[in-house]
Amino acid sequence: MSEIVSGFEYLIDNFDEFLTLLQQHIALVLVSELAAIAVAIPASILAVRNARARRVVLGVGNVAQTIPTLAIIALVFPLIGIGFWPSVIGLWAYAILPIITNTISGIENVSDDTVEAARGMGMTDWEVLRKIQVPLALPVIFAGIRTSIVLNVGTAYLAFFIGGGGLGLWVVGGIQLYNMPQVLAGAIPGALLAIGADLVFARIQRRLGGESDVNNPTAGAA
Amino acid sequence: MTSPTPVPGQLASYWEFILENFSQLVVATLEHAEIITISIALAVPIGVGLGVLITFDERLATVVIWLAGVMMTIPSIAMFGLLIPFVGIGAEPVIVALVLYSQLPVIRNTYVGLTDIDPAALEAGRAMGMTRVQLLRKVQIPKALPVIMAGVRNSVVILIGIAAIGAFIGAGGLGTFIFDGIARANVPMIVVATIILSVLALAFDYAFKVSEQVFRLKNGEQIEPSRLTRLIQRVRA
Amino acid sequence: MITFENVTKQYEDGTVAIEEISFTVERGTTTVLVGPSGCGKTTTMKLVNRLEDPTEGTVYRDGDPISEFDPIELRRETGYVIQEIGLFDHMTVADNIATVPRLNDWDEADIDARVDELLELMDLPPETYREQYPTELSGGQRQRVGVARAFASDPDVILMDEPFGALDPITRENLQNEFLDIQSKLDTTILFVTHSIDEALKMGDRIAIFDVGEIVQYDTPQAILNDPKTAFVEDFIGSDRPLKKLKVTNVKDVMSPTTDGFATTSGANSAAEMVQSDGGESVTPLTPTDTALSALSRLVESDHGRLPVVDDDRVVGTVSDEDLRQCNRGVQQ
Numbered sequence: 029m030s031e032i033v034s035g036f037e038y039l040i041d042n043f044d045e046f047l048t049l050l051q052q053h054i055a056l057v058l059v060s061e062l063a064a065i066a067v068a069i070p071a072s073i074l075a076v077r078n079a080r081a082r083r084v085v086l087g088v089g090n091v092a093q094t095i096p097t098l099a100i101i102a103l104v105f106p107l108i109g110i111g112f113w114p115s116v117i118g119l120w121a122y123a124i125l126p127i128i129t130n131t132i133s134g135i136e137n138v139s140d141d142t143v144e145a146a147r148g149m150g151m152t153d154w155e156v157l158r159k160i161q162v163p164l165a166l167p168v169i170f171a172g173i174r175t176s177i178v179l180n181v182g183t184a185y186l187a188f189f190i191g192g193g194g195l196g197l198w199v200v201g202g203i204q205l206y207n208m209p210q211v212l213a214g215a216i217p218g219a220l221l222a223i224g225a226d227l228v229f230a231r232i233q234r235r236l237g238g239e240s241d242v243n244n245p246t247a248g249a250a
Numbered sequence: 251m252t253s254p255t256p257v258p259g260q261l262a263s264y265w266e267f268i269l270e271n272f273s274q275l276v277v278a279t280l281e282h283a284e285i286i287t288i289s290i291a292l293a294v295p296i297g298v299g300l301g302v303l304i305t306f307d308e309r310l311a312t313v314v315i316w317l318a319g320v321m322m323t324i325p326s327i328a329m330f331g332l333l334i335p336f337v338g339i340g341a342e343p344v345i346v347a348l349v350l351y352s353q354l355p356v357i358r359n360t361y362v363g364l365t366d367i368d369p370a371a372l373e374a375g376r377a378m379g380m381t382r383v384q385l386l387r388k389v390q391i392p393k394a395l396p397v398i399m400a401g402v403r404n405s406v407v408i409l410i411g412i413a414a415i416g417a418f419i420g421a422g423g424l425g426t427f428i429f430d431g432i433a434r435a436n437v438p439m440i441v442v443a444t445i446i447l448s449v450l451a452l453a454f455d456y457a458f459k460v461s462e463q464v465f466r467l468k469n470g471e472q473i474e475p476s477r478l479t480r481l482i483q484r485v486r487a
Numbered sequence: 488m489i490t491f492e493n494v495t496k497q498y499e500d501g502t503v504a505i506e507e508i509s510f511t512v513e514r515g516t517t518t519v520l521v522g523p524s525g526c527g528k529t530t531t532m533k534l535v536n537r538l539e540d541p542t543e544g545t546v547y548r549d550g551d552p553i554s555e556f557d558p559i560e561l562r563r564e565t566g567y568v569i570q571e572i573g574l575f576d577h578m579t580v581a582d583n584i585a586t587v588p589r590l591n592d593w594d595e596a597d598i599d600a601r602v603d604e605l606l607e608l609m610d611l612p613p614e615t616y617r618e619q620y621p622t623e624l625s626g627g628q629r630q631r632v633g634v635a636r637a638f639a640s641d642p643d644v645i646l647m648d649e650p651f652g653a654l655d656p657i658t659r660e661n662l663q664n665e666f667l668d669i670q671s672k673l674d675t676t677i678l679f680v681t682h683s684i685d686e687a688l689k690m691g692d693r694i695a696i697f698d699v700g701e702i703v704q705y706d707t708p709q710a711i712l713n714d715p716k717t718a719f720v721e722d723f724i725g726s727d728r729p730l731k732k733l734k735v736t737n738v739k740d741v742m743s744p745t746t747d748g749f750a751t752t753s754g755a756n757s758a759a760e761m762v763q764s765d766g767g768e769s770v771t772p773l774t775p776t777d778t779a780l781s782a783l784s785r786l787v788e789s790d791h792g793r794l795p796v797v798d799d800d801r802v803v804g805t806v807s808d809e810d811l812r813q814c815n816r817g818v819q820q
Binding site: 393468469 | 538562636
């Protein structure tokens with residue numbers, strides 16, 4: 029317990045620096061996440077409407093999902109460079125995947141009967157997508173964004189290694205110097221940030237009519 | 251600062267790196283696999299045990315699964331930071347963290363696998379005179395095995411990535427090369443280690459996928475088996 | 488033999504499912520529990536294999552109170568078929584049927600033989616169906632496997648809860664007929680739950696009619712049709728009671744002994760050609776085991792006022808609409 033208290037003291041003593049790091053951290057997450065959403069959802073819709081695009085997107089997505097986050101961050105360095113924007117690109121690349129897989133499965137899991145009923149009423153494919161499939165898939169899409177953003181908060185710690193800044197500075201620096209109060213002052217807020225983001229998105233997801241977490245097994249049949 | 255770019259012309263430097271560090275790369279890969287194996291060997295009994303336990307109490311299930319979910323949201327670097335004051339540095343805190351991270355997929359898939367069962371099949375089993383343990387052993391567990399396997403598979407893939415980050419606190423493994431590579435701006439080092447790491451993840455993923463499929467086929471489920479699964483089926487038959 | 492003695496079942500939430508029920512099921516007979524949903528018929532059935540235990544009163548099996556039996560042992564000696572079937576989808580058909588014999592540690596060779604025997608009995612050729620999984624079967628085939636599984640260890644008592652309820656009418660009719668046929672060859676005591684009075688009249692040696700938690704009438708199908716004890720029973724049977732009565736009555740029980748000039752001809756190729764009236768006209772005859780309802784149907788479409796009944800190539804009697812009306816005398820007030 030005394031460690032946690034000393035971590036808290038360190039945070040108070042260096043509050044200005046903490047705010048700067050937190051800002052950097054949140055900026056990394058928000059920019060990369062918004063960019064990921066902007067790319068992932070149109071890509072998913074394209075994939076749902078085109079069988080070949082679907083195969084490519086899901087194939088690449090499934091393989092990419094198994095590639096470790098550190099690997100992606102580390103590869104950004106030789107490929108793009110270091111700093112804030114290269115870090116954002118690394119985080120973005122990793123944040124896209126959960127959103128794509130969820131959006132595709134959300135849209136495809138809308139029952140065929142519902143889609144057929146909508147078609148029977150004279151809706152075009154585009155109208156079916158916009159008025160029926162996407163609204164019904166919204167909870168699942170949000171679940172994907174939730175997974176993505178929580179992972180992103182964690183991966184953003186690694187951005188420090190390629191000069192992206194963020195809370196990683198304190199944790200990584202603290203570990204190197206064996207300065208435990210500094211490590212905790214960097215680790216605990218990030219953990220709370222991730223948990224907080226998870227809770228907020230869980231609430232949104234539930235309000236949209238999503239299922240509870242308890243009965244949602246992690247997939248693996250693909 | 252501009253960064254070096256790997257172009258085909260530099261391919262020779264990759265070969266050179268691999269040849270020079272071959273034995274160290276093998277050792278690092280084995281270390282990595284060892285950490286994963288130890289963690290999974292510890293994590294699966296705990297997770298499956300908890301998953302079975304919470305089938306007896308719905309409220310407990312909600313709490314345990316929620317806690318495991320919270321655990322998983324904690325960033326890995328932060329988790330290591332939180333563990334160091336208590337477990338120190340090296341492989342131990344990494345293994346502890348990996349066991350904690352693997353709980354959600356294993357517990358939840360065990361729970362769902364055991365409870366997501368046709369209630370009529372359970373009633374029929376009970377009415378035929380199966381004891382609680384026989385129901386678990388003959389009906390619920392065989393039915394749940396592929397789902398549990400999918401959870402373990404999911405865990406393993408996550409763990410391989412997190413274990414790489416664990417190199418930063420001295421756990422060893424392939425992450426060591428990646429961190430060293432970043433520090434020394436040694437591109438071949440980063441790229442080679444990253445590729446081995448990704449291949450390791452894909453290999454574990456594939457192995458668990460095959461075992462999941464074997465269990466599914468054994469339960470008579472209609473799936474499209476992968477090539478290796480088909481081969482295994484043929485050898486068994 | 489199963490005996491219920493003043494049995495009451497109240498659930499933990501306070502609902503009383505059944506109250507003070509007493510009745511006896513004779514060995515080797517089929518007793519149907521019938522009534523609207525929520526009347527307590529399923530609860531009554533579940534008391535027999537101790538899936539539920541009574542709050543008050545006693546259930547006896549062959550004279551011994553079942554509270555003295557171990558529930559696990561009891562269930563292994565009691566077959567169980569439900570509407571949802573509850574097949575184990577991860578096991579083959581053969582493994583499903585072998586469940587109870589395996590629990591009872593039968594010899595594997597005996598189990599194999601028994602599985603084949605039951606599949607034959609259920610009209611599912613073993614060589615085709617043994618190794619199939621339940622998900623590959625149609626609804627009717629699945630329920631056949633469900634019935635075979637219940638018969639597997641040759642239990643003295645079989646409990647069936649709306650076993651044919653989810654099937655299409657044709658499959659249901661077929662399975663009912665096959666089941667009656669199987670039952671007539673075995674000495675099994677069957678407790679059969681349904682909400683359909685037609686099924687009850689068809690399947691039951693005796694019928695217990697339930698109304699919210701109590702048995703309002705327990706009798707043979709004929710007796711229930713002849714003499715419904717309460718307005719509820721009368722209502723439950725419906726306005727076509729005379730027709731139902733004809734459906735459960737055989738031609739041999741209503742026919743007149745007079746042959747009325749009908750005679751069999753020699754050298755006939757088919758039943759239709761076999762009988763001729765004194766006018767020399769061919770008449771398709773009835774058999775003694777046809778239902779009186781089919782006799783009525785035939786009378787309505789025929790030009791004759793009487794139809795001949797043939798047994799062993801011999802005209803043994805005739806049926807007229809007057810005979811059918813006689814049969815229903817007890818029914819119409």
